[in-house]
Amino acid sequence: MERARDKVAAKVALVERGIATTGTIAVISSYGELGNFDPEKVLPPAWAIKPARGSQGDGILLAVGKKGRNWLKGSGKEMTPADVYNHVQKVVDGQFSGDSEPQDAALIEPLIIADPTIAALVDDGLPDMRVICLKNEPIMAMMRFPTNESDGKANLHQGGIGAGVALDTGIIFRAKQGTKVLTHHPDTGANLIGFQVPHWDKVLDIAGRSGPAIGLGYCGVDIVHDKNHGPMVIEVNAHPGIEIQNTTLQGLRGAMALLGEFD
Structure with missing residues (x-):
């Protein structure tokens, strides 16, 4: 049951069984990792950030492309590197955790391009x-x-x-x-x-x-x-x-x- 509540643990289990799942760019699971997280060095032009223990889509942030130093939402609104960092910080703080845990992990994946x-x-x-x-x-x-x-x-x-x-x-x-x-x-x-x-x-x-x-x-x-x-x-x-x-x-x-x- 614990693996089902945690998207990171679930993904590891799925990969071990050879089940196709989305890729992983990075996992930020502690304040130490957060302190070393530089969006401009880590993130590609398009990505998805998800809380590992989130539910009902809360806390998911998507980028569909990049304009200069900033990433673009699907609406065209720009997100600065500081905006992205602050969102990841909120995820790690547990603000989107579906089970009220005091800390969470940010799972960063490549953006899916629909069939x-x-x-x-x-x-x-x-x-x-x-x-x-x-x-x-x-x-x-x-x-x-x-x-x-x-x-x-x-x-x-x-x-x-x-x-x-x-x-x-x-x-x-x-x-x-x-x-x-x-x-x-x-x-x-x-x-x-x-x-x-x-x-x-x-x-x-x-x-x-x-x-x-x-x-x-x-x-x-x-x-x-x-x-x-x-x-x-x-x-x-x-x-x-x-x-x-x-x-x-x-x-x-x-x-x-x-x-x-x-x-």
């Missing part, structure tokens, strides 16, 4: 997948699409779209934004229903192996499709939200029963 077939569905932001697994069996899946309303974040509670995906085919069969059932993305007009998720066999494979890799019998595996590396695990959640049931109109208990868990 073009998926990126074409949205106006901005990075779509991802949530696969619910019981032991090593995927039992439910959905894609999450960012919208302009969600400010480019694939967060359902902030206006993102949840789209149910059929496990046997990898095809989207239902989509909703809040209480509104959709067939098309509201910003791009792209048809969501019938969309075939790329590399579906690999998605199921890495999802099913992720929980056991970090010692979880039940989990939600978050996966992104990178342009160059294909499906990769970005996070494994020990307590995934159950909004996926409303998205897919399927019950988790029923899905578990099919595996004989409630005989």
Whole structure:
């Protein structure tokens, strides 16, 4: 369970099992390391900074490029080296820690470039997948699409779209934004229903192996499709939200029963 709460420990466990996951630029896990951290020397033009013990996307900072000495957010707003350092300091201080720990670690990763077939569905932001697994069996899946309303974040509670995906085919069969059932993305007009998720066999494979890799019998595996590396695990959640049931109109208990868990 400890490895599931800590993104750094979880990533180490996934890599040890040969499960595709995002790369690592640096980990700042102590005040000593923070004191030696120079953003201009360490960071490339594009990156993502995440709290190791964060939750619900709190504390994540993204740079999509660079202008002079400053990095650029997706909105075009500039971040100075001091801005970046101060954010990393807040992470290490535990300000975004999901479990109220007094100190956290900043995990710095390369920025993911979305698979073009998926990126074409949205106006901005990075779509991802949530696969619910019981032991090593995927039992439910959905894609999450960012919208302009969600400010480019694939967060359902902030206006993102949840789209149910059929496990046997990898095809989207239902989509909703809040209480509104959709067939098309509201910003791009792209048809969501019938969309075939790329590399579906690999998605199921890495999802099913992720929980056991970090010692979880039940989990939600978050996966992104990178342009160059294909499906990769970005996070494994020990307590995934159950909004996926409303998205897919399927019950988790029923899905578990099919595996004989409630005989």
